Amino acid sequence: MMKKLLAAATALLLAGSVGGALAADKLKVGFIYLGPVGDLGWTYQHELARQALVKEFGDKIETTYLENVPEGPDAERAIEQLVRAGNKLIFTTSFGYMDPTLKVARKYPNVHFEHATGYKRDKNMSTYSARWYQGRYIQGEIAAKMSKAGVLGYIGSFPIPEVVSGINATMLGAQSINPNIKVKIIWVNTWFDPGKEADAAKALLDQGADIIMQHTDSPAAMQIAAERGKLAFGQDSEMIKFGPKAQLTSILDTWAPYYIARVKAELDGTWKQENTWGGLDSKMFEMAPYTNMPDDVKKMAEETQAAITAGKLHPFKCPVIGQDGKEVECKGGDHLDDGQILGMNFYVKGIDDKVPGK
Amino acid sequence: MELVEAIILSVLAASTPLLIAATGELVTERSGVLNLGVEGMMIVGAACGFGGAWLTGSIFIGALCGIAAGTLMSLIFAMMTLGLAVNQVATGLALTILGIGLSGLIGARFVGERIATAPHLSIPGLTDIPLIGRILFGEDAFVYLSLALIIGVWWFLYRTRAGLILRACGDNHVSAHALGYRVLRIRMFAVMFGGACAGLAGAYLPLAYTPFFIPGMTAGRGWIALALVVFASWLPGRLVAGAYLFGAVTILQLHAQGAGIGIPSQFMSALPYLATVLVLVLLSRARTGGSTAPAALGTVFVPDR
Numbered sequence: 001m002m003k004k005l006l007a008a009a010t011a012l013l014l015a016g017s018v019g020g021a022l023a024a025d026k027l028k029v030g031f032i033y034l035g036p037v038g039d040l041g042w043t044y045q046h047e048l049a050r051q052a053l054v055k056e057f058g059d060k061i062e063t064t065y066l067e068n069v070p071e072g073p074d075a076e077r078a079i080e081q082l083v084r085a086g087n088k089l090i091f092t093t094s095f096g097y098m099d100p101t102l103k104v105a106r107k108y109p110n111v112h113f114e115h116a117t118g119y120k121r122d123k124n125m126s127t128y129s130a131r132w133y134q135g136r137y138i139q140g141e142i143a144a145k146m147s148k149a150g151v152l153g154y155i156g157s158f159p160i161p162e163v164v165s166g167i168n169a170t171m172l173g174a175q176s177i178n179p180n181i182k183v184k185i186i187w188v189n190t191w192f193d194p195g196k197e198a199d200a201a202k203a204l205l206d207q208g209a210d211i212i213m214q215h216t217d218s219p220a221a222m223q224i225a226a227e228r229g230k231l232a233f234g235q236d237s238e239m240i241k242f243g244p245k246a247q248l249t250s251i252l253d254t255w256a257p258y259y260i261a262r263v264k265a266e267l268d269g270t271w272k273q274e275n276t277w278g279g280l281d282s283k284m285f286e287m288a289p290y291t292n293m294p295d296d297v298k299k300m301a302e303e304t305q306a307a308i309t310a311g312k313l314h315p316f317k318c319p320v321i322g323q324d325g326k327e328v329e330c331k332g333g334d335h336l337d338d339g340q341i342l343g344m345n346f347y348v349k350g351i352d353d354k355v356p357g358k
Numbered sequence: 359m360e361l362v363e364a365i366i367l368s369v370l371a372a373s374t375p376l377l378i379a380a381t382g383e384l385v386t387e388r389s390g391v392l393n394l395g396v397e398g399m400m401i402v403g404a405a406c407g408f409g410g411a412w413l414t415g416s417i418f419i420g421a422l423c424g425i426a427a428g429t430l431m432s433l434i435f436a437m438m439t440l441g442l443a444v445n446q447v448a449t450g451l452a453l454t455i456l457g458i459g460l461s462g463l464i465g466a467r468f469v470g471e472r473i474a475t476a477p478h479l480s481i482p483g484l485t486d487i488p489l490i491g492r493i494l495f496g497e498d499a500f501v502y503l504s505l506a507l508i509i510g511v512w513w514f515l516y517r518t519r520a521g522l523i524l525r526a527c528g529d530n531h532v533s534a535h536a537l538g539y540r541v542l543r544i545r546m547f548a549v550m551f552g553g554a555c556a557g558l559a560g561a562y563l564p565l566a567y568t569p570f571f572i573p574g575m576t577a578g579r580g581w582i583a584l585a586l587v588v589f590a591s592w593l594p595g596r597l598v599a600g601a602y603l604f605g606a607v608t609i610l611q612l613h614a615q616g617a618g619i620g621i622p623s624q625f626m627s628a629l630p631y632l633a634t635v636l637v638l639v640l641l642s643r644a645r646t647g648g649s650t651a652p653a654a655l656g657t658v659f660v661p662d663r
Binding site for chain 1: 360361364365368372375462465466469470472475563567568569570572573574575577578579608609612613615616617618620622623624627
């Protein structure tokens with residue numbers, strides 16, 4: 001509670017500093033960030049994309065960002081602040097900004113909004129996200145090849161569908177190499193707490209896992225793996241600096257191409273509401289270089305990546321078998337459909353654990 | 359057996375920053391001052407501690423920078439609450455907000471940089487003793503320092519005249535003043551000690567725990583330290599027990615999950631706080647005569663001269 005209050009107060013202070021001179025002919029583009037731009041993870045990647053925008057369009061646009069904006073009602077005020085400062089295109093970059101963004105969007109029909117990872121839209125509010133599960137499938141294959149113990153350690157943030165589908169994709173990839181692969185899952189119930197993430201990584205390694213995978217935001221787990229001479233995957237951004245001999249690859253959020261396309265559309269007057277869920281083919285995310293693995297594993301990873309990119313391989317290709325041993329209904333023809341992946345709340349067969357709260 | 363050893367080592371590491379920060383706050387509160395800015399002092403300590411170590415390559419200098427930064431932050435607090443007699447709760451909260459912002463500013467330069475972690479103790483023969491060797495002789499210096507610190511504080515509070523005077527200020531500042539003690543000066547030293555400890559605890563995180571700096575990396579540990587002081591009912595012995603209990607629950611719940619033991623992780627995360635509430639209830643029932651808190655805690659004192 002106290003933390004929330006403080007965060008709110010911080011947001012208030014920050015929100016007060018928006019504004020600046022109005023240049024009539026420039027398109028003003030605003031961003032709402034969840035964390036600090038220096039978080040080396042989620043927010044940092046959005047900031048890199050914003051910088052790419054500035055580089056691409058130069059004098060034609062003017063960008064503003066608000067960092068450390070807490071999710072929830074406070075976000076509404078921050079977004080509105082950006083509107084009043086004259087921003088015509090506003091990116092709200094976290095799931096929890098969904099309802100606040102929608103509320104402000106309805107109030108200002110002439111301003112265009114882009115919300116990351118949500119599912120609510122309106123005439124002037126688009127959503128965009130990435131098919132990270134594709135990358136996790138590749139990571140699963142690599143992990144199964146590289147694990148000597150046959151046990152993977154997985155650090156989860158919150159048991160929401162995005163994270164659960166990531167675990168499933170990882171396991172399906174791993175099982176395609178080693179059907180008997182095991183995974184140990186620890187939920188830390190936070191996106192960002194370096195100390196706790198490190199503790200979770202230690203616990204997983206102490207219990208016999210030898211590959212660390214994470215769905216949390218700091219490089220702490222990578223560092224623990226490096227310290228212990230084990231292998232790990234990065235998250236959101238390039239983390240090889242924290243484990244030069246440990247990082248196998250990392251899913252890199254590359255928002256720049258999308259941001260550039262949307263700003264271009266806005267400048268051309270062709271912006272319209274869309275629901276974008278891009279995968280490897282649309283470069284909505286990329287894989288960091290495959291490192292610390294033998295050439296044959298690297299080749300396999302590259303081939304899998306090429307197959308997914310070309311649409312020849314779907315991580316959730318049917319049949320997908322649930323933990324109860326029954327086949328999951330196949331709504332997308334030969335693979336699960338987007339709705340099933342976006343709402344995934346079950347584990348696939350071979351995961352010896354249960355989804356929290358189920 | 360190896361797993362038990364590993365768990366104990368993780369618990370020691372997780373408990374140490376809590377113990378150091380709580381020790382400082384215990385002394386501050388014993389003198390009658392409630393400083394809610396622990397989180398803010400910690401995070402500035404983390405930023406400056408990392409900065410110092412990164413610039414000089416020395417963990418020791420990093421720790422000193424952390425201590426200095428925490429002390430400076432606490433001086434702001436002392437100036438406001440002791441010098442200007444401003445409300446302590448509001449000032450403490452403001453100090454945390456200031457600290458979070460300030461640490462981001464100071465640390466911006468260091469984000470993404472790495473340093474080597476604090477070296478672990480290694481005594482040939484002793485460190486190799488099975489099971490207890492690494493626990494007693496193989497951790498980093500902070501772990502042992504934190505225990506020495508709390509023993510020193512206990513000795514100071516209960517075995518020295520100065521400690522008695524400090525406690526007197528916390529229980530009844532009017533009487534202490536009437537006896538001729540410089541209440542405000544004593545409180546200022548207590549606040550500074552609290553700041554130094556918070557700064558050191560913050561510096562522990564990037565120097566020994568996760569050797570990099572990221573804004574907000576204390577992630578609420580300052581608030582846990584505050585809760586610990588209450589949990590310990592302002593007694594050093596209980597503070598040690600409480601800090602290790604908090605650390606143990608945090609680590610054990612992670613291990614329980616990894617081992618597939620089906621206790622909801624949310625419940626386990628909440629357990630230390632439930633324990634604090636329980637202790638408060640038990641304490642208030644056990645003692646007829648009110649709480650064990652220093653009687654003048656949080657009250658403003660303006661000497662009439």
